[in-house]
Amino acid sequence: MDCREITVFKTSEKYQRHPWELARVEILFSLIREHISSQSTILDIGCGDGYFLERVSGFLPDTKLIGVDIKLDEGTKEYFKQNPRVSLYRSFEDMLGDGKIVKASIDAVLLLDVLEHVEDEVSMLEGIVKSKAVNDKAVFLITGPAFPALFSLHDQWLGHCRRYTVKQLSDTIEKSGLRVVESGYIFPSILIFRAIEVFFEKLGLVFQKEKKGIGGWAGNDFINKVYKNTLVGEYKLTAFLRKIGLKLPGLSCYAICCNK
Numbered sequence: 001m002d003c004r005e006i007t008v009f010k011t012s013e014k015y016q017r018h019p020w021e022l023a024r025v026e027i028l029f030s031l032i033r034e035h036i037s038s039q040s041t042i043l044d045i046g047c048g049d050g051y052f053l054e055r056v057s058g059f060l061p062d063t064k065l066i067g068v069d070i071k072l073d074e075g076t077k078e079y080f081k082q083n084p085r086v087s088l089y090r091s092f093e094d095m096l097g098d099g100k101i102v103k104a105s106i107d108a109v110l111l112l113d114v115l116e117h118v119e120d121e122v123s124m125l126e127g128i129v130k131s132k133a134v135n136d137k138a139v140f141l142i143t144g145p146a147f148p149a150l151f152s153l154h155d156q157w158l159g160h161c162r163r164y165t166v167k168q169l170s171d172t173i174e175k176s177g178l179r180v181v182e183s184g185y186i187f188p189s190i191l192i193f194r195a196i197e198v199f200f201e202k203l204g205l206v207f208q209k210e211k212k213g214i215g216g217w218a219g220n221d222f223i224n225k226v227y228k229n230t231l232v233g234e235y236k237l238t239a240f241l242r243k244i245g246l247k248l249p250g251l252s253c254y255a256i257c258c259n260k
Contacts, residue, residue: 017051017224019225019227020227023227025055025056026232027186027231027235028110028112028143031256032108032141032256035139035256036107038061039063040060040064040108041065041108042063042110043134044065044067045069045114045128046068046113047072047088049076050067050076053067053086054083057083057086064087065085065086065087066088066101066106067087067088068090068091069090070090070091072088072089092128095133096131096132096133104132104135104136105133107137108138108141109128109134109139109140110140110141111125111142113143113145114144115142115144115169115172116164117158117161119161121172122176125172125173125178126177129176130177137258138258138259139257139258140173140178140256140258141254141255142169142256143252144253145160145164145251146164146166146185146191146250147163147165147191148165149198150163150191150194150198150251151163151198152194152197152198153201166253166255169183169254169255173257177259178257178258179259181257181258183254183255183256184247185238185248185251186238186252186253187231187250187252188234189231191251194251238250
């Protein structure tokens, strides 16, 4: 969930986690699971309210988890005090200055829908790759919104600088000194609805309204479960199709990378 969406989510008691976010956790964890051990140290840059870290903490009870977000609030820090395996910081520099983070201790780095917010994403990524805290054999999981043609009012509201094709995301990653070992798209069905929305927006038939994003989701438990399971099932199908050479486009793109 983006920082703007988190603000909406936290200022209302009725909103629930969006099924997309629930499915996304399972999908992204399945993508990186085979690349990490049960005792890895995982760094989540742009961790938001720590939801992804919390879920990973449940999946891997022996991992050490680090979250960094410039908009980290006191409520989130207070909430995670009950989990001694999670450390939170407001900047990468604060993390490096903490004696808890030792040289080459980070085994996996997550940048989940982060790079699109940064003007010079290559320099940012280079700084992380070259950091003394990141293991030379660390795996990176990077995601971003897909297809520049779909850049919309929603992207502007979220503070996005761009959207990516898989090739564009891979090229950006390669420039930073990493090597892409796997890449692709996820959420093909949602792509269709977003494309229709953007089409009507460009015709001037969709007008700006109060933005809430996924932070404003108020579905019931049954709808959430069906929607989430549909997205996870769709991912499993597209993963199978990818293995036989059929790659479908999707609303998000991802890349799994390591040092060259």
